[in-house]
Amino acid sequence: MGSYSDFIVGSPLVDTAAPDGPIETRWERRRFGVKLVNPANKRKMKIIVVGTGLAGGSAAATLAELGYQVSSFCYQDSPRRAHSIAAQGGINAAKNYRGDGDSIHRLFYDTVKGGDFRSRESNVHRLAEISVQIIDQCVAQGVPFAREYGGLLDTRSFGGAQVSRTFYARGQTGQQLLLGAYQALERQIDAGNVTMYSRHEMLELIMVDGRARGIVARDLVTGETRSHLADAVVLASGGYGNVFYLSTNAKGCNVTASWRAHRKGALFANPCYTQIHPTCIPVSGDHQSKLTLMSESLRNDGRVWVPQKAGDTRAPADIPEAERDYFLERQYPAFGNLVPRDIASRAAKNVCDAGRGVGPTGLGVYLDFADAISRLGRPAVAAKYGNLFQMYQRITGEDPYEVPMRIYPAVHYTMGGLWVDYDLQSSIPGLFVVGEANFSDHGANRLGASALMQGLADGYFVLPNTIGDYLARGVEPVAADAPEVREAEAAVAGRVEKLLSIDGDRTVDSFHRELGHLMWDHCGMERTAEGLRKALDRIPELRREFWQSVKVPGAAATLNQSLEKAGRVADFLELAELMCLDALHREESCGGHFRAESQTEDGEAARRDDEFSYVAAWEFTGQGSAPVLHKEDLHFEYVTPSQRSYK
Amino acid sequence: MKLNLRIWRQDGPEDKGRLVAYRVDDADEDMSFLELIDVLNEKLILDGEEPVAFDHDCREGICGACSMVINGEPHGPQKATTTCQLHLRHFRDGETITVEPFRAAAFPVVKDLVVDRTAFDRIIASGGYISAPTGAAPEAHSTPVPKPNADRAFTAAACIGCGACVAACPNGSASLFLGAKITHLGELPQGQPERSDRVIRMVKTHDAEGFGGCTNTGECAVACPKEIPLDVISQLNRDYLAATTHRR
Numbered sequence: 001m002g003s004y005s006d007f008i009v010g011s012p013l014v015d016t017a018a019p020d021g022p023i024e025t026r027w028e029r030r031r032f033g034v035k036l037v038n039p040a041n042k043r044k045m046k047i048i049v050v051g052t053g054l055a056g057g058s059a060a061a062t063l064a065e066l067g068y069q070v071s072s073f074c075y076q077d078s079p080r081r082a083h084s085i086a087a088q089g090g091i092n093a094a095k096n097y098r099g100d101g102d103s104i105h106r107l108f109y110d111t112v113k114g115g116d117f118r119s120r121e122s123n124v125h126r127l128a129e130i131s132v133q134i135i136d137q138c139v140a141q142g143v144p145f146a147r148e149y150g151g152l153l154d155t156r157s158f159g160g161a162q163v164s165r166t167f168y169a170r171g172q173t174g175q176q177l178l179l180g181a182y183q184a185l186e187r188q189i190d191a192g193n194v195t196m197y198s199r200h201e202m203l204e205l206i207m208v209d210g211r212a213r214g215i216v217a218r219d220l221v222t223g224e225t226r227s228h229l230a231d232a233v234v235l236a237s238g239g240y241g242n243v244f245y246l247s248t249n250a251k252g253c254n255v256t257a258s259w260r261a262h263r264k265g266a267l268f269a270n271p272c273y274t275q276i277h278p279t280c281i282p283v284s285g286d287h288q289s290k291l292t293l294m295s296e297s298l299r300n301d302g303r304v305w306v307p308q309k310a311g312d313t314r315a316p317a318d319i320p321e322a323e324r325d326y327f328l329e330r331q332y333p334a335f336g337n338l339v340p341r342d343i344a345s346r347a348a349k350n351v352c353d354a355g356r357g358v359g360p361t362g363l364g365v366y367l368d369f370a371d372a373i374s375r376l377g378r379p380a381v382a383a384k385y386g387n388l389f390q391m392y393q394r395i396t397g398e399d400p401y402e403v404p405m406r407i408y409p410a411v412h413y414t415m416g417g418l419w420v421d422y423d424l425q426s427s428i429p430g431l432f433v434v435g436e437a438n439f440s441d442h443g444a445n446r447l448g449a450s451a452l453m454q455g456l457a458d459g460y461f462v463l464p465n466t467i468g469d470y471l472a473r474g475v476e477p478v479a480a481d482a483p484e485v486r487e488a489e490a491a492v493a494g495r496v497e498k499l500l501s502i503d504g505d506r507t508v509d510s511f512h513r514e515l516g517h518l519m520w521d522h523c524g525m526e527r528t529a530e531g532l533r534k535a536l537d538r539i540p541e542l543r544r545e546f547w548q549s550v551k552v553p554g555a556a557a558t559l560n561q562s563l564e565k566a567g568r569v570a571d572f573l574e575l576a577e578l579m580c581l582d583a584l585h586r587e588e589s590c591g592g593h594f595r596a597e598s599q600t601e602d603g604e605a606a607r608r609d610d611e612f613s614y615v616a617a618w619e620f621t622g623q624g625s626a627p628v629l630h631k632e633d634l635h636f637e638y639v640t641p642s643q644r645s646y647k
Numbered sequence: 648m649k650l651n652l653r654i655w656r657q658d659g660p661e662d663k664g665r666l667v668a669y670r671v672d673d674a675d676e677d678m679s680f681l682e683l684i685d686v687l688n689e690k691l692i693l694d695g696e697e698p699v700a701f702d703h704d705c706r707e708g709i710c711g712a713c714s715m716v717i718n719g720e721p722h723g724p725q726k727a728t729t730t731c732q733l734h735l736r737h738f739r740d741g742e743t744i745t746v747e748p749f750r751a752a753a754f755p756v757v758k759d760l761v762v763d764r765t766a767f768d769r770i771i772a773s774g775g776y777i778s779a780p781t782g783a784a785p786e787a788h789s790t791p792v793p794k795p796n797a798d799r800a801f802t803a804a805a806c807i808g809c810g811a812c813v814a815a816c817p818n819g820s821a822s823l824f825l826g827a828k829i830t831h832l833g834e835l836p837q838g839q840p841e842r843s844d845r846v847i848r849m850v851k852t853h854d855a856e857g858f859g860g861c862t863n864t865g866e867c868a869v870a871c872p873k874e875i876p877l878d879v880i881s882q883l884n885r886d887y888l889a890a891t892t893h894r895r
Contacts, residue, residue, distance in 0.1 A: 062781045077702060078768050080808055081710040097788065133782070140784035142777045142837050144801040151791025169801060175709055176804060183776035190772035198765065221757055250704040284677040289685055290706045391708060394725075394732045395679075460781045507692045509685070554697050558659070559758045561700055562692065 005536045007581060010628035013267075013617055018122040018422035023638055024104075027126040030422065031465050035472035042067035045471055046230040048215055050202045050257050052079030054174075054452060055435025056236025057181035058459030063234075064193035065184075066464055071228055072185065072194050073217055075201045075252055075564075080182045083238060083250040084455060087174025088295035088388065090158060090166035091138075091452040093131040098155060102163040104128045109639055111450060114160045114340050115415075115443020116591035116607060117641040118270070118615070120634065122422060123441050127450075130457040135167055137460055141180040145169050158448040159296050160340035166449045171295050171388045177452055181459070197228075201564065202257045203495070204488040205233065205264045205431070212261075212431035213478050214485070216492045220564060223557040225492050227485050231475040232430045232467060235261060236459065239414035239436040241274065243572045243579065244524070245516025247411035248280060248293040254568035255575050258418050258437055266426040267617035267630060269439035270416035271575065272583035275446050275592045276525050277412035278344035281395055281405075282364040291410040292395055294367070295388055296448045299337045301372035301381065302405070304328050304348070306365050310355035316366055316404050327351055327365075335646040342445045342592045342605070343646055345409035349525055350603070352408070359406045368404035409525060413451060415442045415592070416582070419617040419632075423466035424458060427617075430475070432467055434458035439615070444591025496556050499566045504549030508565045511546050515539070515569070515576055523580050528596045532584040536577065540624055543573040578618055578627065585629070588612045600643070609641050648674045648735065651743040652687065654699055657756050664756070666745065676736040680723060681706060681713065683735060684746075700759040708732040708872065711807030714814075715760045716747040721811035721870045729809065729872045749814035753821070753857040764810050766856040767824060774848035775828040777837050790836050800834035803827045805873045812867035812875075818859030823867035825853050826879030829886055843890035850887055 019026045019033070037045065045068050049060040052074040060072040074082060094107040107128040112119060135153070139145065145167050146154040158166045169176040188194040199220040206214035206227060214229035240255035241247040262268045279294045305326045307319050327347055329336045339347075348365045351357065358364050373381050378401060382389070389400045396406070417439040424432050424440075435455040442450060478485070518538055522531035546569070554560040589598040589605035590612070598606045619628040649672050657664030671687050678686070681703050688698035704712040713730040717723035723733045738744065746760065754762040792800075804827070812823035829846055832838035838845075861880060868877040 058781075065780055076704060076710075076712065077764060078808065080768070080771075081704055081712050083705060083710070086705045086707055086709050095787070133784070136784040136787045137779065137781060139787040139790070140777065140779040140837055142779075142800075142832050142835050144797055144804050144831065144835070146801075147792050147794045147797040149794050151793050151797075152788055169804075172709065172805060175807070176801075179804065183771060184779070184781075186768060186772035187776045187778065189768075196768075198768075248707075250710065251706060252704050285675055287675055287678045287682050287686060289679070289682050292707045390727070391732070394708075394728055395734065397734070397736055464781070505693070507689050509689060551692055553692055553695065559700055559761065562698060 005533065005581065005584070006626045007585065008626055008628045010619060010630045013630050013632035016120070016421045016632065018120070023121060023125045026122050027129060034466060034469035037468045037472045039067055043069070045069065046071065047232050047234060047467070048073070048228055048230040049234045049236060050215065051082065051236035051238060051437070052182070052185065053082035053084035053236060053238060053435060054178055054181055054455030055459040056234070057082065057178065057185050058456050059234055059236060059434055059463050060194055061181060061184035061188050062460050062464045063467070064188035070188070070194045071197060071230065073197045073200045073202060075199065075220065077199055079185055079196065079198060080179065082178060083253055084452070085175045085178045086250065087452055088171045088293065089297040090156065090168035090173045090449040091134065091177065092158070092165050092447070092449040093135045093167055093453065094128050094165060095132055095135060097153060098164045100163045102165050104132070106163065107131060107165065110161055111441070111447055112443070112639040113644060114445055114447040116445050116644060117443065117609065117613065117636065118590055118634065119441055119443030121636060121638055126462070127441050127454060127457050130461045131453050133461060134453060134456045138177060138180050141184060143169065143176045143180045156297060156300060157338065159299060159338050159344065160447040168297070171385065174452060177456065202237070203260065203492045203567065205261045206485055206488045207264050207428065208478050208482060208484045211429045211475070216488045218492070221559050223555070223560065225489060225496070227480065227489055229478050229480065229485070231471055232432060234432045234434060234463065235418065235437050236434045237437045239417065240572070240575060241411045241414050243515065243576050244411040244519050245512050246283065246288060246291050246520070248277060248291050251290060254571065256568050256571045259571040259575055261418060261426065261428065261431060263620050264428065265620070266428045266431060267419040267619055268416070268578060269419035269615050269617040270582065271579045271618065272523065272586065272593055273415035273444050273591065274411055275341060275413040275415060276345040276409045278341055278348055278409050279367060279407045280410035281392065282359055282361060282408040292391070293410065293412060294392060294405065294407060296341070298367060298385060298388060301384070302337065302367040302369050303371060304337050304365055304367055306351045306356040306358060316368070325351070325356070332646045339646045340445060340447060345525060346594060348409055364406035364408045366404035367407045369400060370404070373401065413446055415439065415444060415446055419615070423469060424463050425466070425470065430470060432463060434463050444593055495567065496563065499550070499552050499563060499570070500556060502547065502550050502552065504551050506549050506551060508550060508552065508562060508569050511542065511550060512569045512572070515542060515572060519576055519579070523583050526594045526596055527583050529584060532580050535580045536584070539573065539577045539580065546570065546573055574623060581627070582616055582618065586612055586616065613641070648676060648740040650674050650683065650738065653743065653745045655747040656699070656759055659758055660755055674735055676734065678735045679706065679731055680717065680733040680735065681731050700761050702761050703731055706731040709807060711809035714749045714762055714764070714810060716749060716814060718745055721749060721814040722872050727872055727874050749810055751813045751819040753819060754810060754813060766858070767808050767810065767821070769856060770821065770825060770849055770852045771828065773852040774841070774845040775832070777832060778841065792835060796834045800831050803830035803834070803875065803879050806875050807873055809872065811870040811872060813858065815866040815870035816859065817864055817866065818862060820861045821853055821858040822861035822880045822883060823871060823875055825849055826883035827875045830879040830882045833882065833886060842886065846883065846886040846890045
């Protein structure tokens, strides 16, 4: 058995199920090519959807509307609380309502370029095409997007784009879109087409004859673990940014559903691709439990700066204009404060590393609205960003109308996830993966306002079209007491029992915090081979300590939040190792992944397309043993890879 | 800072429950209220006690999960603030703080500070939506919406479904929650075809779930972390009256 810092190169992935030919026609042709399921047969088919965010909620509602029997699962008390709800800024769509030169092709182009040429052209083009329909769908559902005085939809611009294509609902776009999907889901629940299992967590994937056939879920209130069988399983369980402990994710967001599937054979692609969001409220102390993001839309009107001199501790108002460095405007004149997230984040980190950071910890830069307030007036600024300003004030006790906000980058979104083909099917037949849980559309960096777009595109439009192709080919029934089902149930019970019986002397949170520090230091915004090797040495030790000395109080047959956390952290402890290995093997800088050894003379990320223009899809071979790397080569016919420049 | 806490502990729905005194010596004024309970829980676990169960998730004031009554007020003393966004700088060093779950007949206690709010989901399921099958929507610009209507719809739609309105109401009424959804969808042209049925069905479910009637005490709007205005309840009453007197 090889050690974990080794890996084995396996067979390449060649079949992604995407049609070839002109890119504008690929999705249409694929849709025509899929086999259809007869409506009478749909009623007999059962689909499990895990997760109720934008992707899962919209998928469950749409599949139910098509006539399938759907079972929907979420760990929250209500599907309306999924973390998509926290997205503030907006959703992109190539409507070109402004006539400012936008088009499906430009959204496609911006997304491929913004992802640093590590996404699939076919998928991204489909996403750009569907973006147009998403806005229509959401407006029809009653999503209260911002309007102009004439009654038409308003838009704004976002990081990484020169056009105004972002639709928004004040600073609460995610909430409004999620409520749209949630209401559609509740309508189907009332109609009897969806069975809702809230406060349930998927803990195991059930596989029979090499296909995904169900899940084992724990009822978080009674502690009962039960199998749920189906003809297909859809994971819409979100990202894994909480591996860093501090992130903008909700506290409950976890990798368990994806990781359990990975352990059963689903390939995990590009795990090291983490997006660091440039505009978060800086960490204030050790007690901190999570980080709060301030919408990137603030960069439309806020100017980012630090003092020119290192160690300048004067109040911001006392620093004259000539002694300020508006570093984004200076370094990237064409995009200024609206450069993409990876560029803005690293630039902020660099000025702080040079000792010019602001605030008590020195890990912060100013986001200043003084110019906007004097240009537009306070009421206009309040109308656009009022709720964000209020939120900032509540958390920091400072008034951003009077003093500039302080911001710093934080872990936000994971572009990696389970590998899926063009139909959103994983490498396990019958297991589909949508939204942030899959790896597919954002490449190595996600443009602002594209996550909401992808979640809804997958859930409302892509999956409902492609899943039928699998189901139409026929799926044999599985007996409720099949040995595979019993085995999966036993695995869950054994794990729960083990966690409760260790009774050591360290809390789950203390392990999670330590892992998070390790990951932020060595697998965060900037990585080195040396640091990654250190992390790869430490993680297995930490995992051993966890299984020897974690303390989980309480019992299994009750609401036990410590037990829930323990199971999730156990999975993060395995995922973290794969993330570091993936980061180590990719000896290039790319998107949110900056390898210090690979940079241009002026400190920008240097991709190495000749060697690394592929998706890294990892196969699990056992805890701590060398995984197998399957490469999917990326081909660019429509957007030629070039050094990204925002200058 | 040092804080004395009196926290409601209840093992399950059948348990009687009681207030238990705790003390946290190493609180920090920058902590959120939930982080205070995190610190307490870490200590309880190491002492071999069960930590306090409470609902929380996004910790940025939008998911609506946190549901505790602090010193008699849902989400605590700070106006327009959820518990997760309530910071300790609003408390005095040495203060004694009482923490209880949201109390309402329609929100049974699950454990400690965790309550069951699924009645809200059932209210939405009974009509709180616009029936718009996926893929058949008209072009978004084909239906202009006057900005004042869109703005009012948004203000009502900002409800996070936390249930503070119910916990604050002496009658345990969910009229603010219900009125917010009625107003949101009723302000938009897309919401008109189902408007009458919607209000009748949602009010019926509201009553069947055990929420009380509204007597205009206004406590709900005071407690609401999203400042949903009381006039959504007037809207609800107008819509209900219109729907029940002009049945088709």
